[in-house]
Amino acid sequence: MSITTPTPTPTRTPTPTPTPQKTGSAHRRLFVLNRSRVTSEVLAEIEELEEGWIEPRIAELTARSEPLVSRAQWIAHLEALLAEERAGGPAGKYLAEEATREEFTCVVREFALDGLTEAQNFFPAIPRLPIKAQMAVMRVLIDEFGCGNLQQAHSQLYRDLLAELGLPQETESFLDTTGDETFQFLNVFYWLTQRAPDVEYFLGGLAYLEASIPDAFQVQARACARLGIANGRYYTEHLHIDTFHMKEMQQAVKEYEAVHGLDPTKVWIGAQLLSGLIGDAFDAAVQRAREAV
Numbered sequence: 001m002s003i004t005t006p007t008p009t010p011t012r013t014p015t016p017t018p019t020p021q022k023t024g025s026a027h028r029r030l031f032v033l034n035r036s037r038v039t040s041e042v043l044a045e046i047e048e049l050e051e052g053w054i055e056p057r058i059a060e061l062t063a064r065s066e067p068l069v070s071r072a073q074w075i076a077h078l079e080a081l082l083a084e085e086r087a088g089g090p091a092g093k094y095l096a097e098e099a100t101r102e103e104f105t106c107v108v109r110e111f112a113l114d115g116l117t118e119a120q121n122f123f124p125a126i127p128r129l130p131i132k133a134q135m136a137v138m139r140v141l142i143d144e145f146g147c148g149n150l151q152q153a154h155s156q157l158y159r160d161l162l163a164e165l166g167l168p169q170e171t172e173s174f175l176d177t178t179g180d181e182t183f184q185f186l187n188v189f190y191w192l193t194q195r196a197p198d199v200e201y202f203l204g205g206l207a208y209l210e211a212s213i214p215d216a217f218q219v220q221a222r223a224c225a226r227l228g229i230a231n232g233r234y235y236t237e238h239l240h241i242d243t244f245h246m247k248e249m250q251q252a253v254k255e256y257e258a259v260h261g262l263d264p265t266k267v268w269i270g271a272q273l274l275s276g277l278i279g280d281a282f283d284a285a286v287q288r289a290r291e292a293v
């Protein structure tokens with residue numbers, strides 16, 4: 001079983017959906033395998049699926065990314081990307097300003113596997129980082145897990161939101177309703193942390209994500225306020241905390257460079273990878289919500 005490569009475009013890489021949006025898709029299968037006990041058979045299947053999916057994406061991004069020569073250049077590229085995305089797209093505008101409660105609920109359901117497993121898949125990156133970079137990423141992770149306080153854990157904030165919207169609380173309940181674009185966004189971190197040849201791809205991907213969320217989640221925060229949803233704290237908490245996390249991830253990149261040197265092109269490719277995957281997942285989620293309701 002393999003997953004087909006996307007066709008390159010000059011801007012964001014469109015995520016293909018070579019397998020149908022149904023139970024048993026290759027991306028769903030990969031997600032289940034990624035969260036299974038690792039045996040040689042499981043790992044072989046994971047690697048086979050990733051070989052046909054993520055490796056061609058990295059090769060394509062590598063081919064079309066201009067080589068960067070410094071960390072400062074990576075930061076400039078990231079800031080340009082964030083500025084471009086800050087304007088938002090039609091899907092975000094619709095969700096913030098027009099979506100019904102039912103449509104918003106569909107989007108919350110679509111990202112439930114992300115919210116319920118939030119940050120769990122970052123941990124395998126820790127042993128691949130020098131100690132000071134580990135500390136920066138751990139400061140992020142500690143926040144993601146509510147500093148050990150369940151009520152503050154981001155996954156619990158998502159459970160609170162699911163409960164208000166009448167949705168289930170267990171990951172198993174969402175395996176058959178989650179789209180391939182979302183599974184790809186979820187699966188990418190298992191590859192980035194465990195099997196990417198260089199951990200700079202992970203640092204760039206997470207640095208992008210933490211830096212983009214304070215703008216991106218304005219959409220959901222506005223939708224919650226407009227629709228009178230009381231448990232929108234999952235989003236508003238991120239508007240606040242990810243302004244710190246984006247700095248921690250820049251610190252992690254800096255500390256990595258101090259010990260190992262840095263290939264800023266790989267950090268930038270990681271950012272572009274995440275930008276494409278989360279953008280596609282969000283657009284598809286809003287589209288599916290509009291079609292379903």
Ligand SMILES: [Fe+2]
Pocket residue numbers: 118144154238
């Ligand atoms: Fe979070």
Ligand SMILES: [Fe+2]
Pocket residue numbers: 140144210241242245
């Ligand atoms: Fe965060």
